Amino acid sequence: MSYKPSTSTIPVQESRHTFYIDGSITSASVGKACTLVLGGTEATIKLAGDGDAIFGQITTVEIPKNPNDRAVAMVTIMGGYRLACDPAAGFVIGDTVVGAPLGLVKKGAAPSTDFRFFVSEVGALSDGVVGVLKL
Numbered sequence: 001m002s003y004k005p006s007t008s009t010i011p012v013q014e015s016r017h018t019f020y021i022d023g024s025i026t027s028a029s030v031g032k033a034c035t036l037v038l039g040g041t042e043a044t045i046k047l048a049g050d051g052d053a054i055f056g057q058i059t060t061v062e063i064p065k066n067p068n069d070r071a072v073a074m075v076t077i078m079g080g081y082r083l084a085c086d087p088a089a090g091f092v093i094g095d096t097v098v099g100a101p102l103g104l105v106k107k108g109a110a111p112s113t114d115f116r117f118f119v120s121e122v123g124a125l126s127d128g129v130v131g132v133l134k135l
Helices: none
Strands: 016-021 033-036 044-047 056-062 072-076 079-084 095-099 105-111 117-121 129-134
Touching (some): 033 095, 056 079, 079 117
Parallel strands (some): 016 044
Antiparallel strands (some): 033 044, 079 129, 095 105
């Protein structure tokens, strides 16, 4: 039997939430990492940048046809999911992830000591994604 356990496709129930988006996010941003824009008066997300803390994975983006409406995105915050990365990234199980340019992720400076957010799967690196578990 060649069963392979997986943690990267199991969102925690009710862990997907909707946020306003800034101009860095487009419909092509689905599957990429995002971070929370700090200091504002409303919950807004942006694509993760170099060294940013990861808030979650962009699941869907809704750009309204009416220019008076605001664009929003659904973000998976908790559970197991895959984040876009450089296919040559050298992740190992237990690594931390931080933002890289254009909403990708890269290896953090040190292995995770907080097992509520860490790399849990590396089998899909050749496809340009890494599995993370965030609780």
